[in-house]
Amino acid sequence: MHNQTSEQKYKSGFVSIIGRPNVGKSTYINQVIGQKIAIMSDKPQTTRNKVQGVLTTNEAQIILIDTPGIHKPKHKLGDFMMRVATNTLREVDLILFMINAVEGYGRGDEFIIEKLKGVQTPVFLVINKIDQIHPDQLLSIIEQYKGLYNFAEIVPISALEGQNTDRLLQQIKEYLPEGPQYYPADQVTDHPERFIVSELIREKVLHLTREEVPHSIAVVIEKMQKREDSEKIHVMAAIIVERSSQKGIIIGKQGSMLKEIGKRARLDIENLLGSKVYLELWVKVQKDWRNKVTQLRDFGFREDEY
Numbered sequence: 001m002h003n004q005t006s007e008q009k010y011k012s013g014f015v016s017i018i019g020r021p022n023v024g025k026s027t028y029i030n031q032v033i034g035q036k037i038a039i040m041s042d043k044p045q046t047t048r049n050k051v052q053g054v055l056t057t058n059e060a061q062i063i064l065i066d067t068p069g070i071h072k073p074k075h076k077l078g079d080f081m082m083r084v085a086t087n088t089l090r091e092v093d094l095i096l097f098m099i100n101a102v103e104g105y106g107r108g109d110e111f112i113i114e115k116l117k118g119v120q121t122p123v124f125l126v127i128n129k130i131d132q133i134h135p136d137q138l139l140s141i142i143e144q145y146k147g148l149y150n151f152a153e154i155v156p157i158s159a160l161e162g163q164n165t166d167r168l169l170q171q172i173k174e175y176l177p178e179g180p181q182y183y184p185a186d187q188v189t190d191h192p193e194r195f196i197v198s199e200l201i202r203e204k205v206l207h208l209t210r211e212e213v214p215h216s217i218a219v220v221i222e223k224m225q226k227r228e229d230s231e232k233i234h235v236m237a238a239i240i241v242e243r244s245s246q247k248g249i250i251i252g253k254q255g256s257m258l259k260e261i262g263k264r265a266r267l268d269i270e271n272l273l274g275s276k277v278y279l280e281l282w283v284k285v286q287k288d289w290r291n292k293v294t295q296l297r298d299f300g301f302r303e304d305e306y
Ligand SMILES: Nc1nc2c(ncn2[C@@H]2O[C@H](COP(=O)(O)OP(=O)(O)OP(=O)(O)O)[C@@H](O)[C@H]2O)c(=O)[nH]1
Pocket: 019, 020, 021, 022, 023, 024, 025, 026, 027, 028, 039, 040, 041, 042, 043, 044, 045, 046, 047, 068, 069, 128, 129, 130, 131, 132, 157, 158, 159, 160, 161
């Protein structure tokens, strides 16, 4: 076939976002996609799974993968997350290594850069939260990081305020290979709704209980279906904790905390599903689940599912 058209070919690809906890990865994905997909919290390491956001335009489709924070594993769950993250880096078309402009270079960054040296994929250095620093500081950050790794591009942004995020998108497109539209244009994530629903509930628990409940909690959706007798979707979810003291905190005085968690989560879930929701929550104690890989699988942290 002699198809001598001057039209640009469609581009598409997978872009992995890595960085220390709390640098703003979820905020960036939400900023790009414009919907609350990745959950956000002030506490580090709220992202456990890869949450994909899909951005489709007339010229390209960018599939963003929020990779769980790469860090030195302390227990089985950390080890498992690290493996998932490292595998991801080899498979994607582009890696965004995000740093927080306000925090100095640390051992966490050093660890990530060591990991990056083992992959062929091009890497952008994305300096986030530039709304919080003086431009002069930016120059010295750029100088410092330039010497550490051969970054394909260095892009300063503010994910929160949207500064320079358009330019970053443009540069991402330039690095993507020609490819098909993997997802329909109106699809913003390929995660099952159940997963997003469980993350919305987990987010409320973490926000409302502040430092009192650790990140090791999990939320398992046991049932999610439309009730025959009403328009509502019935969601049943268990919040899994490691100690009964944590159970007490989550339930609160006369159930007040659990009630508040449920109320806030329900509103978000209704928004997500576009339907009224009947949400039933309970708290379950399961000791030391983080170290039990078999239980991780039960809770849905399955490598082959990503
Ligand atoms: N000032 C400012 N704050 C930001 C910016 N981007 C993110 N934040 C804040 O930084 C905090 C952490 O953001 P997240 O998006 O949850 O960070 P994350 O990298 O996904 O965190 P993990 O899930 O722990 O890996 C939140 O309080 C955000 O509001 C930014 O550009 N400027």
